[in-house]
Amino acid sequence: xxxxxxxxxxxxxxxxxxxxxxxxxxxxxxxxxxxxxxxxxxxxxxxxxxxxxxxxxxxxxxxxxxxxxxxxxxxxxxxxxxxxxxxxxxxxxxxxxxxxxxxxxxxxxxxxxxxxxx
Numbered sequence: 001x002x003x004x005x006x007x008x009x010x011x012x013x014x015x016x017x018x019x020x021x022x023x024x025x026x027x028x029x030x031x032x033x034x035x036x037x038x039x040x041x042x043x044x045x046x047x048x049x050x051x052x053x054x055x056x057x058x059x060x061x062x063x064x065x066x067x068x069x070x071x072x073x074x075x076x077x078x079x080x081x082x083x084x085x086x087x088x089x090x091x092x093x094x095x096x097x098x099x100x101x102x103x104x105x106x107x108x109x110x111x112x113x114x115x116x117x118x
Contacts, residue, residue, distance in 0.1 A: 002026035004096050004109035011115045012086050020081040022096030022109055029077040032098040032105070036070060036081045039111070040092035048094070049081060063089070086116045 008020040020036070035050035049070035050059045058070050069082040079096055093111040100106075 002105075002107050004098060004107055006094060006096055006109045006112035009094065009112035009114045011117065013118055014087060014116055016086050016116075017082070017084045018086060018114060019083070020094055020096075020112065020114070022079040022081075024077045024079070024096075024098060024107075027098070027105060027107065028100075028103060029098070030074040031103055032100040032107075034070075034072055034079045035097045035099075036079075036094055037097055037108075038090075038092035038094045038114075043092075046092075051079070053100075083114075086114075088116050090114060091116045 003025045005023050006020060012018050031053060033052055036048040037045055038048050039045045046061060048061055048064055049068055051070045051072055055072045060068055067085045072079045093113055095111040096109040098107045
C-alpha cells in the first residue's frame with residue numbers, strides 16, 4: 001500500500017527553525033516529483049515547495065522563498081522541508097505530495113501540524 005508519512009512538526013517560536021520529513025513507501029519514489037503543501041484555517045491551500053525526481057531543480061512559493069529548502073533522499077525514500085526564520089503566518093498543516101506522469105500516480109500524506117507561536 002502507498003504511504004506518505006510526515007513527521008517533525010510541532011510548536012516553534014517565531015524566528016526558529018524546523019525540519020519536516022516525509023517518508024514514502026509502496027511506490028516508485030524515485031520516479032515521482034515531490035512537493036510540500038500547506039493548509040491554514042481561512043486560507044487557500046498553498047504549494048510551498050516542489051522538487052524534481054532527481055532533486056536537480058526546486059521551486060518555492062514567494063511567501064517562503066529564502067527561508068525554506070526542499071530536498072530529497074531517494075535512497076531513503078524520504079523528502080525534507082527545512083524551514084528557517086519561521087513566522088506566525090507559517091502556522092498550518094503541512095502535507096507532502098508525490099506526483100508522476102509516467103507512473104500515472106499522485107499521492108498525499110495525511111498532514112502534520114506546524115504551529116508558530118511565542
